[in-house]
Amino acid sequence: MNEPRINIGVGEIHRGKIECTELEDGTPVILPYFVMRGVRKRPILLLNAALHGDELNGIEVITRLFEKLNPMQLHGTLLAVPVVNTLAFRARSRVDPVDGKNLNRLFPGKKEGTVTERIAYHFFHKFVKKADFGIDLHTGMKGHLLVPHPRIRVLSDFSPSLEHARALGTEIIFYHEGHPGMLNIAAGKIGIPIVCFEIGEAGRIDENYIQAGIKGIINFMKYFGMLEGEPEIPEKQILLKDYIEIPSPIGGIFHPKVNAGDVIKKNQLIGIIKSPFTGEKRYVKSPKNGVVIGIRSQPLVRPGTTAAWLMSFEQGNVLPPLKKHIKEVTSRTFSITKEKGIEIK
Ligand SMILES: [Zn+2]
Known part of the structure; x- marks a missing residue:
């Protein structure tokens, strides 16, 4: 059977895999998956x-959620694919090491295509x-x-759902054009809202960002009634459009003076670049008021290498407080059988 087994019993957890295609030596290319079935099947x-x-932090977020959550407290089903691009994962690479294709530009994929298109x-x-x-x-x-x-x-031809993005509970929401073939665009076009959630940096396992990822998903699940409790959503969330890349003016070693997430003012010092060859020192300053959405964490830079990514407040909107529509999930009593699932009394 090459279909994921999603219809499992109430309270069960299943871990499996399906095969997508094969490599030159016949090695199968798999999609590993986890399923956790709560007291109802949907959502x-x-x-x-x-x-x-x-990109490793998200893998850890998924495996931890499956260790931590009790399916009997879950309303709905969690379906997870912790590693979608297993070939790139094995190669410690962003893209498929053989054809160089970026999986997140190929959706909805091709049945008879290349290996990455088939994944x-x-x-x-x-x-x-x-x-x-x-x-x-x-x-x-x-x-x-x-x-x-x-x-x-x-x-x-595609409008995403702002509400789903806001349900993660971050203060900053980023809005930009995107590319055809991205997962969230291809899924959105067939009516399935998928939120792209960025947490940290590739090639690393970082506890703070893993915790932020778990918190965002728990908020989302609470907001949409899959878990009990109130989501922690900031009263003020800011929608920011595009970002400004702040380049290094010279080659050398970058010493950051701000952190990712810092709100900074125009002309504030972002970092210093020092050349160990000439002794030259250059100060990189912010061109605008905004939030540092990303910072260069590997210190060696060439001229033009982006040192920081800034979202300007000039193009931002403060969103009105989110109207909560938390479903009441605790006040009913129900009986559960493996055969029938949940019956609400
Ligand atoms: Zn990515």
Whole structure:
């Protein structure tokens, strides 16, 4: 059977895999998956990580949620693919090491395509299409530390759901154009809201960002009634459009003076670049008021290498407080059987 086993008994957890295609020596290319079935089947929340194979924090977020959550406290089903691009994961690489393709530009995939296109096809048709909504976990690239935030992508024929992004409970929400073939755009076009959630930096396991990822998903699940309790959503959330890349003026070693997530003023010092060859020292300052969404964490830079990513407040909107529509999930009593699932009295 090459379909994920999603219909499992109430309170059960299942870990399995399906095969997408094979390599030149016949080695199968798999999609590993976890399912946790709560007291009801729906909604089905899809969690996935490692569309880019070197982005590790999201993998840990998913495995921890499956260790931590009690399925009998879950209303709905968690369907998770902890590593979507296993080939890139094995190669410690963002993209497929053989064809160099970026999986997150290939959705909804091709049944008879290249290996990466087939991974996209199987993931999209066998997991994404079964979900009611999803959270797609990412990080910044290697050397590029990103503050936790959701990314909303818009194309002319696609409007994403701001509410789903806000339910993660971060203060900053990022809004930009995106590319065709991105998972959240392809899924959104068939009516399945998927939020891209950025937490940290590729190639690293970072506890603070893992905790931020878990917190965001728990908020999302509370907001949509999959878990009891109130989500922690800041009263003020800011929608910011695009970002400014702040380049290094010279080559050398970058010494950051701000952190990812810091709110900074125009002309504030972002960092210092020192050349160990000439002794030259240059100060990198902020061109605008804004928030540092990303900072260079690998210190060696060339001229033009981005030292920091800034979102300007000039293009920002403070969103009105989110109207809560938390469903009452605790006040009923119910009986549960393996055969019938939940029966509400
Ligand atoms: Zn990514």
